[in-house]
Amino acid sequence: MMKLKKYIIPAALIIVSAGIIGCETTANKAFVTQESQVQLRSIQTRAFDTTDKKKMMQNVISTMQDLDFVIDKADLTLGSVTGTKYLGQSTVAMTVTVRARGEKQLLVRANAQFGTESVADPGTYQDFFNALGKSMFLTAQEVD
Amino acid sequence: MVILLSGCVTVPTGFLKPQEGYLEKRSQQSRQYDTTNEKQILTSVAEVLQDLGFTLSESESELGLVSASKKADAKSGGQIAAAVMIDILGAIGGGSPGATMQCDKSQMVRASVITKPGLDGKKTVVRVTFQRIVWNMNNQISRVETINEPQIYQKFFDGLSKSIFLEAQQI
Numbered sequence: 001m002m003k004l005k006k007y008i009i010p011a012a013l014i015i016v017s018a019g020i021i022g023c024e025t026t027a028n029k030a031f032v033t034q035e036s037q038v039q040l041r042s043i044q045t046r047a048f049d050t051t052d053k054k055k056m057m058q059n060v061i062s063t064m065q066d067l068d069f070v071i072d073k074a075d076l077t078l079g080s081v082t083g084t085k086y087l088g089q090s091t092v093a094m095t096v097t098v099r100a101r102g103e104k105q106l107l108v109r110a111n112a113q114f115g116t117e118s119v120a121d122p123g124t125y126q127d128f129f130n131a132l133g134k135s136m137f138l139t140a141q142e143v144d
Numbered sequence: 145m146v147i148l149l150s151g152c153v154t155v156p157t158g159f160l161k162p163q164e165g166y167l168e169k170r171s172q173q174s175r176q177y178d179t180t181n182e183k184q185i186l187t188s189v190a191e192v193l194q195d196l197g198f199t200l201s202e203s204e205s206e207l208g209l210v211s212a213s214k215k216a217d218a219k220s221g222g223q224i225a226a227a228v229m230i231d232i233l234g235a236i237g238g239g240s241p242g243a244t245m246q247c248d249k250s251q252m253v254r255a256s257v258i259t260k261p262g263l264d265g266k267k268t269v270v271r272v273t274f275q276r277i278v279w280n281m282n283n284q285i286s287r288v289e290t291i292n293e294p295q296i297y298q299k300f301f302d303g304l305s306k307s308i309f310l311e312a313q314q315i
Contacts (some may be wrong), residue, residue: 057207058260062271065173066166067159068290070275071256076206084254086275086288087159094160114155127161 043122045109046129046140047101053079056106059135060096066131069094090115107143108132172294174271175301177308182208182259185268188307189257195303198255208259218251218278245281252277253291272300 050056053076060081061071069083069092079098084091094112101107110128112119119125129140177185189210190200198212227243234243253276262269274291 054207058258061207061209061258062170062260065256065258065271065273066162066170068163068273068275070211070254070273071209071258072211073202074204074207074209076204083256084275085159086277086290087156089285089288091288092159112160114159117155119155121155121157124157124160127158131160131162 040120041109042143043120043125044111045107045143046133047105047107047143048133048136048138048140049104050106050136050138051100051104053098053100053106056098056108056136057081059132060098060108063128063132063135064094064096066135067128087114101143108140169292170271172292172297173273174269175304176262176267176269177305178266179268179308180261180266182261182268185259185270185308186210186257188304189259189270191307192300192303193255193257195307196300198253209256211254211256213252213254215250215252218248220248223247246286247281248278248286249281249283250279270301270304272297 048056057074057076057079061074064071064081064083067085069085071081071083073082074080080095081097082093082095084093086092092112092114094110096108096110098106098108108129110125112124112128133140179185183205186203186205186208190203193200193210193212196214197216198214200210200212202211203209224244224247227247230243253274255272255274257270257272259268259270261267274296275289276291277288278286280286
């Protein structure tokens with residue numbers, strides 16, 4: 001009987017600790033990115049030759065509305081716009097941020113999420129920036 | 145089926161590209177008002193949303209945004225009657241009833257309203273977009289969609305015009 005106890009306690013400890021490690025890995029899942037950080041940034045970012053932040057944000061909003069997004073939040077000071085779009089059974093969430101780049105340009109970054117998947121496809125973001133550029137009468141320029 | 149079983153989600157492409165007919169949709173969702181007082185329009189927007197039973201969830205007056213949501217009943221007599229018939233016929237055939245449980249039960253409508261100066265600088269443009277989430281009798285989400293019915297947008301703007309007039313009259 002005593003011999004058996006000697007094995008039960010370490011075995012139980014192993015099971016419990018395995019459980020704890022298991023929990024930790026699911027939290028880590030939320031921070032995993034597929035592309036390299038630099039690559040993703042350049043896919044999601046464009047520069048525009050304007051300094052009119054408010055006008056840019058109004059155009060970001062109207063472009064998102066053209067794409068069937070409902071705007072959930074917007075903040076002029078932070079330069080952020082967040083919206084949700086329903087697509088069949090899925091939800092697309094997108095945040096767009098606008099900030100100054102030097103004295104003559106604005107940087108626009110879009111982050112889209114399809115369900116629980118982060119969108120990393122360059123073509124999808126290109127579609128958005130094309131539409132945004134058209135509404136601003138400006139060209140979306142790639143940045144390094 | 146294989147995709148469903150393995151639990152993988154494939155992200156489609158092209159969903160950030162304007163679909164055909166987006167300009168008509170834009171005009172259906174927008175109206176212009178003969179004023180440059182955006183704050184007054186935004187106040188009226190909030191009033192109308194409240195008149196329609198919406199709860200305001202977010203606002204940003206600098207950019208002219210009000211977003212709101214509302215929960216409502218989504219039961220439809222016709223849909224339930226048809227489902228009951230299907231279940232009765234199914235039961236005769238030895239099947240288990242399921243159609244009734246798939247009927248719509250409740251919905252949440254989400255709205256966002258944006259105001260911005262018109263191109264000539266003398267008017268204010270108001271654009272509203274509505275979406276809804278529908279739950280079935282099993283309390284599962286049965287569908288999510290953009291609301292495109294013109295009469296719903298018309299009703300909102302009728303209310304807004306009235307509210308702007310009332311406020312202009314200081315009542």
